[in-house]
Amino acid sequence: MTNATGTRGTACAFMVIGLLLAGCGRQVVEAQPAATASPAAGARQAGSGQAASGDTASSAQNEASQPKPDAKAAGSRIPIPPIGSTSARLSDVNPEAVLAPTRLRVPAIGIDAAVVPVGADATTGEMAVPPDAATVAWYRHGPTAGERGSAALAAHVDYNGRQGAFFRLRELPLGAPVTVTLEDGSAWSGVVQDVRSYDKRDLPVGEMFARTGQPVLRLITCGGPFDRAARHYRDNIVVSVAADA
Amino acid sequence: MRWFIVVAITTLLLTLALPAPAKERTGDVIVVHGLRGLVADVYVDGQRVLEGFSPERTTDAIQLPAGEHGVEVREAGQPEDADPLLAGAIDIGAGDHLSAVVHASRGGEPQLTVFSNSLSQLPAGRSRLVVRHTADAGPIDVSVDDEMLASDLSPGRQAARRLRQPSHEVMVAAAGQPQPLVPPADVRLDEGTQTTLYLIGSQGRDSLGWIAQTVEGIASPPGGVPSGNSGLAATQPLPSGAVPAAVAGAIVMVAMLVRRRLTAAAR
Numbered sequence: 372m373t374n375a376t377g378t379r380g381t382a383c384a385f386m387v388i389g390l391l392l393a394g395c396g397r398q399v400v401e402a403q404p405a406a407t408a409s410p411a412a413g414a415r416q417a418g419s420g421q422a423a424s425g426d427t428a429s430s431a432q433n434e435a436s437q438p439k440p441d442a443k444a445a446g447s448r449i450p451i452p453p454i455g456s457t458s459a460r461l462s463d464v465n466p467e468a469v470l471a472p473t474r475l476r477v478p479a480i481g482i483d484a485a486v487v488p489v490g491a492d493a494t495t496g497e498m499a500v501p502p503d504a505a506t507v508a509w510y511r512h513g514p515t516a517g518e519r520g521s522a523a524l525a526a527h528v529d530y531n532g533r534q535g536a537f538f539r540l541r542e543l544p545l546g547a548p549v550t551v552t553l554e555d556g557s558a559w560s561g562v563v564q565d566v567r568s569y570d571k572r573d574l575p576v577g578e579m580f581a582r583t584g585q586p587v588l589r590l591i592t593c594g595g596p597f598d599r600a601a602r603h604y605r606d607n608i609v610v611s612v613a614a615d616a
Numbered sequence: 617m618r619w620f621i622v623v624a625i626t627t628l629l630l631t632l633a634l635p636a637p638a639k640e641r642t643g644d645v646i647v648v649h650g651l652r653g654l655v656a657d658v659y660v661d662g663q664r665v666l667e668g669f670s671p672e673r674t675t676d677a678i679q680l681p682a683g684e685h686g687v688e689v690r691e692a693g694q695p696e697d698a699d700p701l702l703a704g705a706i707d708i709g710a711g712d713h714l715s716a717v718v719h720a721s722r723g724g725e726p727q728l729t730v731f732s733n734s735l736s737q738l739p740a741g742r743s744r745l746v747v748r749h750t751a752d753a754g755p756i757d758v759s760v761d762d763e764m765l766a767s768d769l770s771p772g773r774q775a776a777r778r779l780r781q782p783s784h785e786v787m788v789a790a791a792g793q794p795q796p797l798v799p800p801a802d803v804r805l806d807e808g809t810q811t812t813l814y815l816i817g818s819q820g821r822d823s824l825g826w827i828a829q830t831v832e833g834i835a836s837p838p839g840g841v842p843s844g845n846s847g848l849a850a851t852q853p854l855p856s857g858a859v860p861a862a863v864a865g866a867i868v869m870v871a872m873l874v875r876r877r878l879t880a881a882a883r
Binding site: 528535 | 665740801843850
């Protein structure tokens with residue numbers, strides 16, 4: 372029995388290796404045109420006297436779309452699309468300011484709280500939610516409400532025996548309205564799309580703090596079972612809010 | 617057991633034999649223009665990729681196949697076959713991110729220097745500052761917020777530091793000298809971004825200055841969101857819930873005893 376399995380396993384292994392070698396062979400063949408293209412481009416460069424006169428930028432575009440009969444020599448070059456440029460002056464490189472959220476209102480669970488910008492804790496690398504029950508924190512390195520990506524607002528569910536600003540977050544019904552006021556006085560509003568709980572070890576932080584993608588606001592707090600010795604909740608409760616349609 | 621060994625060996629062979637992913641066969645290069653007074657046309661592998669490139673500008677990233685590529689710089693409007701003002705080769709490795717800087721050499725001649733940009737991810741809340749010496753000047757001392765970043769930095773060399781705060785003051789002096797060569801630069805760093813400062817110009821002509829280039833997309837999200845410490849919102853009875861249970865049990869027992877007494881007294 373073991374013998375039979377062994378033989379089958381060995382045969383299987385050889386098959387896999389065979390396939391693999393075949394795959395490698397194809398890889399080498401594929402790589403060749405790219406390899407020959409480079410010296411050709413070099414030769415082209417040496418004899419740059421034969422270059423097509425006129426607008427090179429547009430000829431580069433032609434190469435990219437269709438090889439023209441009269442551009443035979445140029446066709447062997449690797450087409451590089453025209454590129455853009457930006458100012459490198461120090462004053463122009465400085466990052467643009469983001470409008471910070473200043474107030475969060477969620478009438479369904481009685482939240483009307485001030486929002487403060489926070490960063491990441493220097494030692495733990497976690498979001499630096501301030502040590503008090505009432506404050507809502509905004510992760511200032513990410514987007515603000517309404518911008519592309521995920522704007523993250525977090526607050527304690529409880530802190531030192533007091534109920535926190537997000538104590539009732541887990542009770543939020545789908546469709547509940549949420550309003551965020553920004554520092555210029557403008558407001559962004561949305562409705563609850565999703566209420567979810569994650570084991571903290573599995574919190575998809577890349578998604579929670581995403582800097583690209585559809586604009587979404589996330590309200591984050593703690594929840595689930597509580598470890599009294601470590602004073603630590605097992606889960607994070609995450610409410611996702613999307614803009615009003 | 618034997619099949620397990622076979623599988624293990626096969627896996628090992630697979631890992632060793634698999635070719636690198638296709639996307640790793642290209643690298644990126646950014647051209648940085650730090651040569652004042654020259655409006656340039658930039659050629660890569662004989663193709664004019666940028667016309668009328670003004671000083672103190674940087675190009676977007678140009679993706680090129682790994683290998684050596686020719687870069688030529690001509691004065692704007694010069695024919696393609698005119699002698700280039702500057703010609704050099706860039707050796708791009710797969711996955712590289714390079715900056716090719718057009719600048720003045722120590723003698724004031726046009727020069728092309730290629731630097732490699734480290735694109736390692738930054739921890740949440742950090743930025744990286746890089747300072748590169750690409751000026752017609754001798755070795756320099758560079759300090760950030762009155763703290764030495766690099767001393768005796770020669771032309772063509774660089775120094776880097778990870779920083780937490782967004783605002784910094786960068787000072788540069790001739791190596792060993794106390795007086796700054798240029799007024800201190802106020803630099804604002806974006807979190808999760810690499811900001812590179814290039815010292816350009818000429819010390820002899822008193823035209824030293826800074827230009828900058830940023831590389832984004834190397835940010836990391838925070839590792840978690842600690843947001844509760846009291847258990848007021850706990851969803852399950854926990855091990856320490858044994859205490860309230862014992863109290864409740866004791867109350868029940870006392871109640872039963874009292875009841876029995878009362879019943880006995882009533883008889």
